Amino acid sequence: MTGTATATLLRAFNTNKTSWAGLIVLLTVVALAALAPWIAPHDPIEQDIFARLEGPSALYPLGTDQFGRCILSRLLHGARYSLFIGIASTLAAMLVGSLIGMLAGWYGGRFDVVVMQAMDVLLAFPALILGLILVAMLGPTLPNIILAIAATSVPAFARIARAPTIAVKEREYVEACRALGYSDARILFLHILPNIFAEILVMSSLWLASAIRTEASLAFIGLGLRPPIPTWGGMIREGFENILDSYWLAMAPGVAILVVVFALNLLGDGLRDAVDPKLKGES
Amino acid sequence: MSTFIARRFAFALVTLWAVLTLVFFIVRVVPGDPAQVILGEQATADAIAAMRTRLGLDRPLGVQYIEFLWGAVRGDWGVSLVTGRPVVQEVLAVLPWTIELTLAALVIGAAAGIPLGVWAAVNRNRATDYVIRLASLLGLSFPAFVSGILLLIFFAIQLRWAPVMSTQGGSFSAWLGALALPAINLGLIMAAYITRVTRSAMLEVLGEDYVRTARAKGVPWRAVVWRHALRNALIPIITIVGLYLGVLIGNSVLTEIVFNRPGLGKLIVGALNQRDYTLLQGMMVIYTFVVIIVNLLTDLAYGAADPRVKLK
Amino acid sequence: MTTPVLAIENLTVSFRADGQWRPVVQDLSFMVNERETLAVVGESGSGKSVTALSIMRLLPLAQSRVEGRIALDGRDLPPLSEGEMRRVRGNEIAMIFQEPMTSLNPVLTVGFQVAEALIYHRGLARAQAEADALRLFDRVRIPAAKSRFHEYPHRFSGGMRQRVMIAMALACRPRLLIADEPTTALDVTIQAQILELVKMLQEEEGMSVLFITHDMGVVAEIADRVVVMHRGRAVEQGETTRLFTQAQAPYTRALLAAVPRLGSMEGQSRPLRFPVVDTATGESDTPSPTPDTVDPADRPLLEVAGLVTRFDMRSGLLSRVTGRVHAVEDVSFALRKGETLALVGESGCGKSTTGRSILRLVPPSGGRILFEGTDIATLDRRGLVAMRRRMQMIFQDPFASLNPRKRVGAALAEPIVVHGLAGREEARARVAELLRRVGLDPAMAERFPHEFSGGQRQRLCIARALALEPRLIVADEAVSALDVSVKAQVLNLMLDLQAELGLAYLFISHDIAVVERVSHRVAVMYMGEIVEIGPRAAIFGDARHPYTRRLMAAVPVPDPRRGRIRRGLDADEIRSPIRAPDFTPPPRRYTEVSPGHVVQDWGTERERLPA
DSSP: HHHHHHHHHHHHHTTTTHHHHHHHHHHHHHHHHHHHHHOOOTTTTOOOTTTOOOOOOSSSSSSOTTTBBBHHHHHHHHHHHHHHHHHHHHHHHHHHHHHHHHHHHHHHHHHHHHHHHHHHHHSSSOOOHHHHHHHHHSSSSHHHHHHHHHHHHHHHHHHHHHHHHHHHHTHHHHHHHHHOOOOOHHIIIIIIIHHHHHHHHHHHHHHHHHHHHHHHHHHTTTTTOOTTOHHHHHHHHHHHHHTTTTTTTHHHHHHHHHHHHHHHHHHHHHHHHHHHHHHTTOO | OOHHHHHHHHHHHHHHHHHHHHHHHHHHSSSOOOOHHOOOOOOOOOOOOHHHHHHHHHHHSHHHHHHHHHHHHHTOOOOTTTOBBHHHHHHHHHHHHHHHHHHHHHHHHHHHHHHHHHHHHHHHTSHHHHHHHHHHHHHHOHHHHHHHHHHIIIIIISSSSSSSSSSOOSSSHHHHHHHHHHHHHHHHHHHHHHHHHHHHHHHHHHTTTHHHOOOOOTOOOHHHIIIHHHHHHHHHHHHHHHHHHHHHHHHHHHHHHHHTTHHHHHHHHHHHTTTTTHHHHHHHHHHHHHHHHHHHHHHHHHHHOOOSSSOO | OOOSSSEEEEEEEEEEETTTEEEEEEEEEEEOOOOOOEEEEETTTHHHHHHHHHHHHHHTTTTTEEEEEEEEEEESTTTSOHHHHHHHTTTTTTEEETTTTSSOOOOOOOOHHHHHHHHHOOOOOHHHHHHHHHHHHHHHHHHHHHTTTTTTGGSSSSHHHHHHHHHHHTTTTOOOEEEEEEEESSOOOHHHHHHHHHHHHHHHHEEEEEEEEEEEHHHHHHSSSSEEEEEEEEEEEEEHHHHSSSSHHHHHHHHHHHHTTTTTTTTTOOOOOOOOOOOTOHHHHOOOOOOOOOOOTTTTSEEEEEEEEEEEETTTTTTTEHHHHHEEEEEEEEEEOOOOEEEOOOSSHHHHHHHHHHHHHSSOOEEEEEEEEEEGGGHHHHHHHHHHHHHEEEEEOOSSSSSSTOHHHHHHHHHHHHHHSSHHHHHHHHHHHHHHHTTTOOGGSSSGGGGHHHHHHHHHHHHHHTOOOEEEEEESSSTSSSSSHHHHHHHHHHHHHHHHHOOEEEESSSSSHHHHHHOOOOEEEETEEEEEEEEHHHHHOOOOHHHHHHHHHHOOOGGGGOOOOOOOOOOOOOOOOOOOTTOOOOOEEEEETTTTTTEEEEOGGGGGGGG
């Protein structure tokens, strides 16, 4: 089923240099995050009270923060949290949202109207505010943060999955499936899903970027994982408190977030360009 | 009033009710007794009971719900647990700041984004297009607080062109100085978004048959692009920009924090930090109002742009 | 010798694909004389539309290359700057397109869109240009032109939009009008109106017309001379009458042989295969008559009695029903094994909905459908699934009716496995057999749909329908999207399958000439009702109902010797079957004029038919 979707994505890669650039940067970050415990020069929460707010040195390549912790080590470990939270919440939102969108698109009628209006309200409601409230109410633990971010992107996935479901549903081959007596589940999952899967996958890379940004924003506001856990948003928050004299503290994690989000956007954007005309061309 | 507007209005009312209900239950269903949360772990049973009475949590849920709805409609959202002032007053005091900021961002975003998007679409797959696309993608990748901090470091700390802290009142130049950086911060991200939306909408429209018709009757290219194509492209642009307003509001929260500017964002973060449940509840209601009003405006703009929607 | 209005010499147009230039038009030369109508005819991919667009310089510059000479009144066009070319477009050469529904800008009023050409080419002020444009509206016979002038295109039907397009094209009194398949998307009665209008305006304006079409009937009606194109080259050109009577090129002869001619079936009692022509030599065989496949003594396979299908239209605040589409209204007929019943009519007449209602793809609102004696309304889910094995459907668009991500072998095997007719292994063998049966190579099972041509895909759809061994096939415009020669082959296949398997076809079509060729009986639908039904010979030889007659008269016949029929300039539109929610259809009475030939009484029903 996913074989052909993967083939489409692979073809897309061959024609798009920016996607490659995004992918390479991303894989590098993933590798660094995975290897963090082995390659980080220091323990990310180890404090060196004799080396607070120091500039770059051989011992601390990116300097230290106000507690004398190694910024590079905190960045490398922070990547693990950013990526994990981002991927987990995007996957959850993709599964739930796509299912909702496909069902709404397929069954149509009042079910569709009610479900999608609800989704639209959620979508229009500021995601960050919703995330803030959910995390504040539930408490800033790893599962809660994942849940809150996933909840804010479910409606987006519902929309993403619904539109092509409707488009494909009106194609004659789906009507032919009905005439052939196939069950709804068979048509939805064996005939429609493979045709919209590439689109969903591409959009999820863009939403992964958004999820990572949301996680950092929550942490920046103070609703991320509790200190001393190193998160990029939390590092910026701490750096921002010393912005007037040591602004580089906020710069390093800021650039890290920007690079990852930009890489993901490059990847997703290039893929979308490649996948879109393909789907249209097959009509 | 046309059925289109009436329908949208009715839908807005239903939405309002649904969200209010949601807000009511979120505050009450979430694990942990709010009174306990407010007073902390060490609070005595008596203190908690007193707090529950003060919050009205001791009354039946149904009564609370009706009172909450009735209060929300009348603009009575209770009293802030921290300042003791009515929630409405707290909100209204900062609302103009946020409106001013988001409107300025919207203007910057549209003024920069639409021409850039059109320009990129017309020059599809040429150097101009690539540069604009890459730049807008980069702009879109900035978390608002990162770009805000960079602006702050560069313009306020290094160049000292703008104040680090926003000030209230004063001269026009002081007002502009306080608005400029936050508005540019929000506006550029918005512009990046509008550029991309405009570009793809224009690409779609430029491939339509009626664009070919316009060219076949000898309409100059400039008029083909701006009159025939952009007028049609505005229809999806309005829809998508309407959907983006949620992100804009989220970004305004971050911007207000970075630039230490009063507004709804600062207020809600304060309410969260101080566990001011009534204020928080009121804030959610006001956000819902904002979202609904913005949606209505989007619908109206949509109706004005597309003659197929029956407005009159 | 006078200068021709348009002279094309050695035109070659290439498109760039995957970094390579591929010619789509090669070494094409023709001319259009003063006041002449030249038809360029060809099947899809012949390069006829590309030729038109390259004359106008409307092809995308980056991906196309135009070589050769294009001269308008002796003036070479390719050397002109873009600004000069713009002053030619819409001014000296005007163009109308195939899709009236998408060719007008939805956000600008129709009046302004017509006036625009005058503003740019004549330098008129907007008010003056709109006053002139209003006169053009009258000339193209748009009813109530004044009140409709400031409306937006979505309020106009396809035929009316094409009139607006014509008004726009005529605004600056061009020397040459290029009409690119201007009637292909229109219903046959509307097509007749538009053709008539183009002819009349041409005479009044004294302009020349380059008419691009795939329809030999339209060619015969409108053209003085013809250029036949095939794969980017002109294979033949000449006077219309000569071309139809003494075609030289094998391709032209093949094309003409494949075209069904209305009235050619007189004296034939059964459907007739199309002649198979060798495109290399132009030799054609004599089609063998089809065997008698219908036994009148059989109990009908399908009996439809009083079928009604309506759709509610909701609007307003509370989504009240404010109107009802009477898509199918009191339709009754029977269909026997081995028989083809054609449902003909124009768009919106309910013929497709009738087919879909029978398969219960849309729920019928009333009436009885008996299939092999079982009332399908009483079937539960399982019964419905079992019933659907016995009746299958083929759709119009061969590109949309196959799942693009499934290999065709898997797509054909799937229904067999789902219905438990065979295991996977045996299903594979059956797929090979099915492919052979529809004239395809069993080795093609490994391919994806996009690797097949339109005609091959339609064969695949037939194979998929046959996989379940159905008794009845509902063919909904099954050959309408295909080119003439491919259409003939697919129809021959359908006739062969009927002879071999005793299939019954419910053949839904708007193409009256095809219907005459392939059906045993014909039902004419108008506004959801059958107005006339009977044996094919009776309907075509002795049409009684005024609508049937009107429909037949509108069909262009590919025979220029018939002369140009003047049909008069009416502007009737196809009426909509939308009614108020409290509308009760009046009772209808029918008269049997000869055995099996039943006609709806129309006498006092003046409201139902345009005069």
